[in-house]
Amino acid sequence: MENIDIGKKVEKYRKAKGLSSRELAKSAEITPSMLSQIEHGLANPSIQILKVLAKTLNVLTFSLLLEETITEDLIVRSSKRKKMISDNLSYELLSPNFTGNLATATMKIPSNTSSSENLLEHRGEEVAFILEGKIKVYLGEEEYLLEAGDSVKIPANLKHKWENNFSQNAVVLFSVTPPAF
Numbered sequence: 001m002e003n004i005d006i007g008k009k010v011e012k013y014r015k016a017k018g019l020s021s022r023e024l025a026k027s028a029e030i031t032p033s034m035l036s037q038i039e040h041g042l043a044n045p046s047i048q049i050l051k052v053l054a055k056t057l058n059v060l061t062f063s064l065l066l067e068e069t070i071t072e073d074l075i076v077r078s079s080k081r082k083k084m085i086s087d088n089l090s091y092e093l094l095s096p097n098f099t100g101n102l103a104t105a106t107m108k109i110p111s112n113t114s115s116s117e118n119l120l121e122h123r124g125e126e127v128a129f130i131l132e133g134k135i136k137v138y139l140g141e142e143e144y145l146l147e148a149g150d151s152v153k154i155p156a157n158l159k160h161k162w163e164n165n166f167s168q169n170a171v172v173l174f175s176v177t178p179p180a181f
Contacts, residue, residue, distance in 0.1 A: 006050070007039040009064050013057040014039075027056045088113045095179075103179035107172045109135060109164040119159035124180040126154040133170030136163040 014024050025035040037043035054061040082093040094104040129151040137144050138161045154160050164170045
């Protein structure tokens with residue numbers, strides 16, 4: 001919660017509404033001095049004052065309490081991706097991290113390699129897209145051949161595995177919700 005600056009949010013909404021500090025203070029029935037202290041981070045407003053300010057500014061109270069998103073942290077440069085190698089498989093995380101409800105990664109599967117010995121399951125839903133090569137995917141008791149451009153949705157807890165019996169390496173782009181690797 002270190003990125004929350006309630007005062008700056010109040011000031012931003014106030015200015016967007018074209019209100020002066022005195023006008024907002026009067027409408028919210030607080031002193032201009034109190035509003036100034038809130039906007040400059042020198043005072044923490046009570047929940048009651050937050051509710052009144054939100055109502056006066058015509059915004060939802062919780063919008064004053066949401067953390068700011070640092071947009072720079074949403075960018076993942078190709079040279080800065082988090083990488084993981086497990087047996088012969090290599091993964092690159094395309095999402096900035098594992099927070100939130102979704103993670104996206106690529107999985108490189110060399111020829112004559114599989115993702116696991118046995119079929120495995122996980123609690124997250126998965127959607128995978130074959131970027132390069134061909135690959136067999138086992139879904140429960142069924143086996144499917146997927147080629148570049150094909151995709152598959154794997155429901156939560158469905159046992160599955162990837163197998164590359166071909167001469168070319170395969171690259172699979174996948175997203176999992178919730179993140180689970």
